[in-house]
Amino acid sequence: MPASSEQRARRILVILGHPRVDSFCGALASAYAEGARAAGFEVLRLDLASLAFEPNVRTPSPRDQALEPDLARAQALIRWADHLVFVYPAWWGTLPALLKGFLDRVLTPGFAFAADEEDPATWAKLLKGRSAHLLVTLDTPSWAYRLIYRQPGHQAMRRATLGFCGVAPTFISTFAPVKPSTAEVRARWLDAAGDEAARLSGRLRRHAFLRRAGAWLRLLRLQFYPMAWVAYTIGALAAARHGGAFSNRIYWLGYLCLFLMEALTVVSNEWFDQGTDRLNRHAGPFNGGSRVLADGELHPQNVRRAMAALALALGAGLTALGAALAPAGPGLAAMLALAILAVGYTVPPLKLVYRGLGELDVGLTHSFAAIFVGGLLQTGVWRDPFPWLMGLPLFLATLSAITLSALPDHEADGAVAKRTLAVLLGRRGAAWAALVFAVAAAACGVAWQGLGIFAGTSGLAIFLALPHALLLVRAILRYLRRGAPCERIDGIMALALTYLLWFGIIPLVHLS
Template sequence: MLASGEIPHPKVLLILGHPRKDSFCGALAEVYAEGAERAGLEVRRLILADAVFDPNVRVPSPENQILEPDLRRAQELILWADHLVFVYPTWWGTAPALLKGFLDRTLVPGFAFEDQEGGPGPGCGLLKGRSAHLLVTMDTPPWAYRLFIRQPGHMAMKRATLGFCGIRPAFVSSIGPVRSAALALRQAWLDRVRQEAFRLPARLAAARRWARLRAWLKILRLQFYPMTWVAYTLGALAASRGRPWSALGYGLGYACVFLAEVLTVLGNEWYDQGTDRLNRHAGPFNGGSRVLVEGALGGASVRRAMRCVALLFLLGLSSLAWALPTSHRAIGLMVAVTCLAVSYTMPPLRLVYRGLGELDVALTHSFAAIACGALLQCGTALPPAVWQIGAPLFLATLPAIILSAVPDLEADGAVGKRTLAVLLGPRRAVALALGAALAAAALGLCGRLLGYYDGLSGLAIYLAVAHGLVLAWRLARFFRQGAPTMRIDGLMVLALTYLLWFGLIPLVHLL
């Protein structure tokens, strides 16, 4: 099976899904096999037109239907292979009935994916470590199939079928329009497919490198970093009023803040593997990146990365102390804030296991980040703006972090993670999030009335209040529904965009 290491000679299973063996698809399959064998690859063939099986699922669940001998052999070949090549035509926008029936009967729960209680969950594919290539003929021009029809057949095979079973990457070659193609063009397609097979090992190696890079970007969860940058910048701008601006202090300071956040995120990923494995409701805003639990990166690599980031953080602090001798108070604060941030899941404190996780996140993303930016500019007492800006931002952050634990409730409770959703129950946690959202709006209005914000940026407070009311209404409706444990991506988007107001409005005002 294809693993994270390089396999120079992957075993190839060639599956011809056209019901006629003497078709152009049959010719493509033959030249692919020829190219693969010339490259030194071991190739086996599976000709669906020769297989004897019932393509229809006649029982409530396909794994309960007895497999014909040809389908049992097909499963054995799939397990043997490192790389699957499907050759088939596009009929009515998707694969022919023969191939669809083969997939329905062969890729059954327990073989192709794990049938978890309550339905298949994320990362349930059992055929991980394999890759695929779709050689698809069509009479529609490939560009029209892509732009106007939106590739339903490609998407169904690549994502909903193979991807769901863990088979990644899946390359796609669209060949057409075939019916009107001259003999010379058909020969060019055959030559191209032969070369595709010949360069398979190099292509897979490149794909693994890209997949690893994507996994590192995914585990870093960069979508959550801009808010910390906004809070840090707010503190720097508030403290620099009437003082010389220290670009060096700002840049080195944010480098340290960024590294501290990276260390926190990696630590959360490492120490949350227990709950992430159990989580059936993971999404883009909860449940972690799933890079470790799905095996996209190894644990040893992540631990090494954590050590490297910690070392870079210490080097950053040393550079800051050398460049700005007056920054010792800011450095002390950064060390304290970093310890607080990483202690969300990291021993010995493990604040989220003590019911303090949400408070930790809200503090580090509001008051703490603002104070770090401010101290690096003034080096003395914090200006009052830190508290004026930090209070509504703190309250606006709470709804998002509280809500993110609702889909995770069952998994978190199973490993002893004491989020507010676990401690209070989901309905009370949602009620607390609603109260925080309204309190943030009220503080924003007070800031406007007291003259903290003026001009157009101050008027935007009324838009933030309107957003807060919509969020409160959605939270109240979710509360009345019983706050069920499920993915709440729409509600999370509403909560995350709400807190942006309380960073961007004072940022525009200070600029």
């Protein structure tokens, strides 16, 4: 079993991809192997020039072509290794034919990856847990290869080949330009290659730390927090304008609670949606969760602990807010109600999204409710109609976006009885509903401008939102004409999410 990339690699396979073993690449391979042994690693070397194999795939699939004994041994060595080192020259910007043919034959389905027969865009990475290092020689100066040619060989190996099969991270060292280099320069390069192995454990630890930090950031899904902040701030600023009261302390304590509430909501969604996330073949940046649990990037127990920590932090924040309000009054009660609504999206016993109320819940908590709480914390006045009027177009636009986001998840959500509008109405019905919500938001915004609710110069910006609304409607109609397939709709989602910004930014600018 290969070691995790978070652990210190112990077994290194050095693969020389140059067709001449006595080349400078051969010397680099020897220097790296010697340095690795000196650093305590177990090292094996594979010179492709000494192998006997057909480099061309002659059958419809590489798996159908019998492996020569040397290639079968190569696969066994790759399975054995924790860390793969490829040493080769970049010829015509990319790999030598020998190395390319080797990879074509060795990285076969069932060994390096497993394709999904029903969905070719989905595959399993079977070489996970291994890292790699590319030692590449160039006659082109490194800066020219990077800036002018965009490193085609590096990109192909790191992403399209090794990354496709799950090998990560892949470090790259380039030695260039080789042709005019002096003996002294080449000696320094050989010393550098020998030192690379000694740096490997530290590099892997740093990468593991950054990867885990990135996974936690993806879990938090910070890209969705600004709209809740905008809605909350609209309420607070409106309260200051209408009631003449604004407390910075209350504002920031309230927003701290709102932030922790949103963080707890997205983390708990990830926990309770593991069933649908694992089934989801169309997850994207705007739907399907962060996938850090579905893809095994974070341990479930750690995510569960994070949920508990966030719940405790939210409790402490609400306690501090209540003490600052003195007396707490309706503001704290409204914040508690907002927390229950937000977290109850997937958390039992409410599980609102499983009861057909998920879209309504998200629309409310990111428009009316956040605006209402922002104002109520400042004034304690709950009968002011302004937050409800100001929140209506934002509510409709948010409802459109959240309805669209469930279209790619339709099959997975239906399989676990998650009752989104896409499941209840079907993809076509939900797409039409999202279109109607988007048009209604634009109509409401124009009406509010005419009535003076979206007042001043900033209010005129609502007319700039109309072309945006037309683009969104056209994109949804195109999706419907294609039969409303269950697929990623990143372009439509980008339009929908940027569209709702109009209905938050226009009142925010007006009130600032």
